[in-house]
Amino acid sequence: xxxxxxxxxxxxxxxxxxxxxxxxxxxxxxxxxxxxxxxxxxxxxxxxxxxxxxxxxxxxxxxxxxxxxxxxxxxxxxxxxxxxxxxxxxxxxxxxxxxxxxxxxxxxxxxxxxxxxxxxxxxxxxxxxxxxxxxxxxxxxxxxxxxxxxxxxxxxxxxxxxxxxxxxxxxxxxxxxxxxxxxxxxxxxxxxxxxxxxxxxxxxxxxxxxxxxxxxxxxxxxxxxxxxxxxxxxxxxxxxxxxxxxxxxxxxxxxxxxxxxxxxxxxxxxxxxxxx
Amino acid sequence: xxxxxxxxxxxxxxxxxxxxxxxxxxxxxxxxxxxxxxxxxxxxxxxxxxxxxxxxxxxxxxxxxxxxxxxxxxxxxxxxxxxxxxxxxxxxxxxxxxxxxxxxxxxxxxxxxxxxxxxxxxxxxxxxxxxxxxxxxxxxxxxxxxxxxxxxxxxxxxxxxxxxxxxxxxxxxxxxxxxxxxxxxxxxxxxxxxxxxxxxxxxxxxxxxxxxxxxxxxxxxxxxxxxxxxxxxxxxxxxxxxxxxxxxxxxxxxxxxxxxxxxxxxxxxxxxxxxxxxxxxxxxxxxxxxxxxxxxxxxxxxxxxxxxxxxxxxxxxxxxxxxxxxxxxxxxxxxxxxxxxxxxxxxxxxxxxxxxxxxxxxxxxxxxxxxxxxxxxxxxxxxxxxxxxxxxxxxxxxxxxxxxxxxxxxxxxxxxxxxxxxxxxxxxxxxxx
Amino acid sequence: xxxxxxxxxxxxxxxxxxxxxxxxxxxxxxxxxxxxxxxxxxxxxxxxxxxxxxxxxxxxxxxxxxxxxxxxxxxxxxxxxxxxxxxxxxxxxxxxxxxxxxxxxxxxxxxxxxxxxxxxxxxxxxxxxxxxxxxxxxxxxxxxxxxxxxxxxxxxxxxxxxxxxxxxxxxxxxxxxxxxxxxxxxxxxxxxxxxxxxxxxxxxxxxxxxxxxxxxxxxxxxxxxxxxxxxxxxxxxxxxxxxxxxxxxxxxxxxxxxxxxxxxxxxxxxxxxxxxxxxxxxxxxxxx
Numbered sequence: 001x002x003x004x005x006x007x008x009x010x011x012x013x014x015x016x017x018x019x020x021x022x023x024x025x026x027x028x029x030x031x032x033x034x035x036x037x038x039x040x041x042x043x044x045x046x047x048x049x050x051x052x053x054x055x056x057x058x059x060x061x062x063x064x065x066x067x068x069x070x071x072x073x074x075x076x077x078x079x080x081x082x083x084x085x086x087x088x089x090x091x092x093x094x095x096x097x098x099x100x101x102x103x104x105x106x107x108x109x110x111x112x113x114x115x116x117x118x119x120x121x122x123x124x125x126x127x128x129x130x131x132x133x134x135x136x137x138x139x140x141x142x143x144x145x146x147x148x149x150x151x152x153x154x155x156x157x158x159x160x161x162x163x164x165x166x167x168x169x170x171x172x173x174x175x176x177x178x179x180x181x182x183x184x185x186x187x188x189x190x191x192x193x194x195x196x197x198x199x200x201x202x203x204x205x206x207x208x209x210x211x212x213x214x215x216x217x218x219x220x221x222x223x224x225x226x227x228x229x230x231x232x233x234x235x236x237x238x239x240x241x242x243x244x245x246x247x248x249x250x251x252x253x254x255x256x257x258x259x260x261x262x263x264x265x266x267x268x269x270x271x272x273x274x275x276x
Numbered sequence: 277x278x279x280x281x282x283x284x285x286x287x288x289x290x291x292x293x294x295x296x297x298x299x300x301x302x303x304x305x306x307x308x309x310x311x312x313x314x315x316x317x318x319x320x321x322x323x324x325x326x327x328x329x330x331x332x333x334x335x336x337x338x339x340x341x342x343x344x345x346x347x348x349x350x351x352x353x354x355x356x357x358x359x360x361x362x363x364x365x366x367x368x369x370x371x372x373x374x375x376x377x378x379x380x381x382x383x384x385x386x387x388x389x390x391x392x393x394x395x396x397x398x399x400x401x402x403x404x405x406x407x408x409x410x411x412x413x414x415x416x417x418x419x420x421x422x423x424x425x426x427x428x429x430x431x432x433x434x435x436x437x438x439x440x441x442x443x444x445x446x447x448x449x450x451x452x453x454x455x456x457x458x459x460x461x462x463x464x465x466x467x468x469x470x471x472x473x474x475x476x477x478x479x480x481x482x483x484x485x486x487x488x489x490x491x492x493x494x495x496x497x498x499x500x501x502x503x504x505x506x507x508x509x510x511x512x513x514x515x516x517x518x519x520x521x522x523x524x525x526x527x528x529x530x531x532x533x534x535x536x537x538x539x540x541x542x543x544x545x546x547x548x549x550x551x552x553x554x555x556x557x558x559x560x561x562x563x564x565x566x567x568x569x570x571x572x573x574x575x576x577x578x579x580x581x582x583x584x585x586x587x588x589x590x591x592x593x594x595x596x597x598x599x600x601x602x603x604x605x606x607x608x609x610x611x612x613x614x615x616x617x618x619x620x621x622x623x624x625x626x627x628x629x630x631x632x633x634x635x636x637x638x639x640x641x642x643x644x645x646x647x648x649x650x651x652x653x654x655x656x657x658x659x660x661x662x663x664x665x666x667x668x669x670x671x672x673x674x675x676x677x678x679x680x681x682x683x684x685x686x687x688x689x690x691x692x693x694x695x696x697x698x699x700x701x702x703x704x705x706x707x708x709x
Numbered sequence: 710x711x712x713x714x715x716x717x718x719x720x721x722x723x724x725x726x727x728x729x730x731x732x733x734x735x736x737x738x739x740x741x742x743x744x745x746x747x748x749x750x751x752x753x754x755x756x757x758x759x760x761x762x763x764x765x766x767x768x769x770x771x772x773x774x775x776x777x778x779x780x781x782x783x784x785x786x787x788x789x790x791x792x793x794x795x796x797x798x799x800x801x802x803x804x805x806x807x808x809x810x811x812x813x814x815x816x817x818x819x820x821x822x823x824x825x826x827x828x829x830x831x832x833x834x835x836x837x838x839x840x841x842x843x844x845x846x847x848x849x850x851x852x853x854x855x856x857x858x859x860x861x862x863x864x865x866x867x868x869x870x871x872x873x874x875x876x877x878x879x880x881x882x883x884x885x886x887x888x889x890x891x892x893x894x895x896x897x898x899x900x901x902x903x904x905x906x907x908x909x910x911x912x913x914x915x916x917x918x919x920x921x922x923x924x925x926x927x928x929x930x931x932x933x934x935x936x937x938x939x940x941x942x943x944x945x946x947x948x949x950x951x952x953x954x955x956x957x958x959x960x961x962x963x964x965x966x967x968x969x970x971x972x973x974x975x976x977x978x979x980x981x982x983x984x985x986x987x988x989x990x991x992x993x994x995x996x997x
Contacts, residue, residue: 005805005806010806010807013802013805013806013807014807014808014809016802017803017805017807017810017813018809018813020799020802020813020817021812021813021814021816021817022816024816024817024819024820024873024876024877025816025817025819025820027820027828027831027832027835027836027873028819028820028823028831030831030835030843031827031831031835039548040548040550043523043527043841045527045841045846046846046850047843047846065312065315065333066333089725089726089729090726092722092723092725092726093722093723093725093726093727095722096718096720096722096723097723099719100715100716100718100719102716102719108723108727110984110988112726112727112730113926113930113984114980114981114984115730115733115734116930116931117930117933117934117977117980117981117983117984118734118737118738118973118977118980119933119934119952119953119956119973119976119977119980120936121936121953121956121957121960121961121969121973122741122956122960122970122972122973122974122976122977123737123740123741123973124960124961125345125349125744125751125960125966125969125970126736126737126740126741126744127737128345128346128349128351129349129740130736131351132350132351132352137351137352137353138353149729149730149733152726152729152730152733153730154927156726206821206822209824210822210823210824210825212824212825212826212937213936216338216342217341217342217345220302220304220332220353220354221330221332224332226824227824227826228332228334230826230827230830231334231335231338231826232307232333232334232335233307233335234307234335234826234830234941235307235335235336235519235830236306236307236309236312236335236519237309237518237519237522237538237539237542240519241834241835244834245831245835248827248830248831251824251827252822252823252824252827255822256819256822256823259818259819259821259822260815260819263811263814263815263818266818266881337944344751344961344964345961348751348752348755348964349751366752370752370754459944460943460944460945460946460947461944510839510840511839511840511855511857512839512840512855512856512857512859512860512861514860514947515839515857515859515860515943520838520840523841524840527841529840666750666752666753666964667963669962669963669964670958670959670962670963670964670965671963673944673945673958673962674773674958676946677944677945677946677947677950680860680946680947681946681947681948683860684857684860684861684947685861686860686947686948695772698772699772702771703963
């Protein structure tokens with residue numbers, strides 16, 4: 001669908017879109033810039049944009065104070081583990097819903113989504129007590145399971161919408177040729193579903209990475225991810241904008257970079273079956 | 277022979293104890309300057325005792341939510357918790373904390389300032405050791421005070437403060453006569469308005485636990501505060517807490533600031549503060565004729581949750597962290613202005629510390645605060661800027677939200693007090709008072 | 710087409726997900742229900758016995774209840790309105806031919822990757838602070854009196870922060886939907902001389918209805934439980950106390966687990982009312 005437009009029109013489009021894009025991106029840009037300032041420059045009036053003495057001091061302080069790599073590693077394991085586990089549980093379910101739909105499929109799907117509406121704060125005590133009983137406090141395994149459960153409805157739904165787009169005739173043909181269920185999934189379904197699974201994985205990785213209630217309240221040392229890292233830099237006594245910016249940049253940088261590299265897959269993934 | 281074997285047994289047990297005691301203790305703490313600093317020196321503790329230390333550093337509100345959940349469910353995630361004067365007596369009474377009644381002679385528990393010890397005890401038993409303590413005092417700009425043609429007395433009244441604030445205010449040059457906390461939250465604006473009310477003769481509850489917001493003293497205090505802040509305070513003070521005011525003051529945008537004594541070392545630090553050499557100190561004010569000053573009392577203290585497997589190691593750490601030696605260690609490496617203040621008498625007797633400009637005023641402020649007698653009128657509770665009952669944090673947060681809405685111009689003083697009275701009465705009744 | 714056999718296989722395949730979610734729903738729900746009928750005060754010794762419906766009555770009769778419901782609906786409604794409207798405009802813009810489309814798209818989706826806590830801290834301290842915030846500088850630059858956003862315009866401020874976070878999500882879904890639009894149909898309309906507005910309302914918008922429903926459904930689920938943004942910025946003051954935040958205050962600040970649990974049950978009921986309402990619409994749209 002190549003549309004041809006006149007160059008001036010394209011120029012206007014470009015300028016306008018860039019302006020809007022930069023406006024939306026500006027808070028992040030400003031945070032990154034601030035992280036390279038001294039604390040005094042960070043609150044200077046009028047604000048300084050670029051002509052300050054760039055310093056890495058804040059990063060050095062943050063690095064010295066907290067074991068960033070441990071928090072990062074925990075974030076990766078928890079977000080990655082919960083996503084992986086979620087996909088493993090969700091793929092068969094979504095497959096069944098898409099290819100063997102019954103009268104209740106839609107109800108089950110919507111019921112799954114409704115489990116996401118339980119307010120986390122209200123069940124902190126029950127879950128905490130449960131975690132003590134099971135010995136899961138401050139363990140990555142416990143968090144992987146909780147975050148998996150939180151995001152499972154979304155995963156199932158996203159996968160369901162992809163699978164539905166796969167024409168049933170192909171499967172039918174494969175079955176005629178004597179393909180077993182296993183072969184059907186492995187050789188036909190999986191290759192067709194890979195883009196969908198990739199985007200599902202990405203979206204859920206982001207959601208799990210940014211989850212800040214359970215990851216903060218169920219961890220102490222061993223399993224604490226980057227959300228806990230941020231909680232040690234927000235509003236201490238004293239001036240803190242620049243250090244907070246440095247810590248924030250460190251917390252969001254990995255996911256931002258990942259998101260940028262994979263944005264094409266993500267864009268594909270965020271349809272939720274909205275496109276027919 | 278008998279004696280020999282006994283000695284042998286004794287020495288092996290000692291050895292075994294020594295070997296078994298190499299533990300890793302987990303400490304939950306708040307992300308304030310002094311607490312960050314000690315993390316750098318933890319290696320020295322590990323060298324001396326063999327115990328490793330894991331720090332969990334959290335922002336104050338998150339910390340509170342985290343440790344309270346853990347201790348009330350006996351989650352056992354932490355071997356030491358950093359808590360304040362509000363939590364300590366309540367948790368101590370519940371039997372949740374290990375009593376600190378067998379500290380070594382060398383530790384010299386009697387050196388801890390009596391007010392601090394009192395505030396961190398329940399029924400005379402110490403449950404948490406103060407890492408640093410604070411009261412509140414006036415910090416003011418000596419240059420602006422001079423320009424206004426006034427002189428700050430050592431013990432000013434609110435009326436003087438208000439007059440000085442009005443004279444120092446220079447809206448053209450972005451100078452506000454006075455910066456005070458207005459931010460909602462029992463530990464932020466709630467604490468400040470409570471001590472202000474105390475210094476106008478008010479109290480939270482009478483002897484029968486009846487809330488007192490319908491009394492004239494509260495109205496007088498709140499009206500005075502709001503009027504003064506509207507005259508001379510910064511824009512948007514309804515969302516200003518400690519941090520916001522600190523940066524305003526450091527940028528030279530405040531004539532006066534009444535807040536925690538620990539702020540003194542921040543505002544006089546030339547690295548961060550543009551007004552470091554122009555700051556004077558005075559006692560927190562009282563209203564004319566009222567025999568109570570707006571002094572609060574707070575300590576961040578280390579406590580051991582009952583049931584931890586590592587009680588001995590935890591006690592060793594607390595003795596080390598709140599000792600005289602630790603103060604010396606910090607002084608040696610970072611200078612006397614950066615030692616944790618407000619906990620020990622010996623610090624204030626130390627000739628090296630006497631040169632610190634805010635040292636004596638800090639001590640005087642702490643001594644002026646008495647958690648057993650917060651108010652002019654008698655009260656059934658302990659605590660100055662808080663009431664040491666479990667229901668207080670919830671009630672006071674909501675009350676302070678009503679007050680902040682007054683500061684933001686969204687309701688009148690009378691409306692806020694009426695709501696505060698009704699809400700507090702309702703909550704206290706539900707709690708069975 | 711489905712045979713008896715494939716049905717039972719399908720059931721088996723769905724079982725793990727269904728069982729897990731059923732457990733995740735029932736265990737906390739049962740415990741919440743259990744606590745909600747108890748006087749449970751951790752700081753006063755824990756379980757103090759059964760109290761019937763006392764907690765439920767107290768939670769609803771508290772003067773904070775209806776304002777909290779209202780605040781919740783305002784935030785959800787406000788953010789939905791902003792993200793859908795701006796999302797459509799942004800999607801239309803990004804669909805236009807331009808140079809550096811990929812980069813612009815990256816810039817636009819970036820806020821979605823930022824942790825809610827971080828974005829709330831950044832907005833509060835670096836933008837909305839009435840003295841040092843960038844908005845204050847901007848206002849002063851134009852000779853206006855800076856606004857103290859979080860007290861004077863607390864609700865719009867929070868709606869703005871949350872909208873910023875969710876705008877990328879809405880934009881992306883809507884953009885994909887627009888890109889799937891049959892361009893011949895549009896071109897034909899253009900040939901016929903249909904003005905842009907007419908083309909938008911009669912061709913583009915109907916095409917987007919399904920995507921809009923999805924955006925509304927997914928966002929509502931997340932927006933109903935907004936917490937970090939309020940915790941960091943206003944702490945529930947200035948009329949921004951949502952139902953979730955009220956429950957937080959009851960459970961953690963007042964340490965009243967029984968009362969908070971009753972609140973949790975109400976929140977579940979509210980969420981389900983909204984959900985049923987939404988699913989009616991979505992269900993229709995999804996079947997189509």
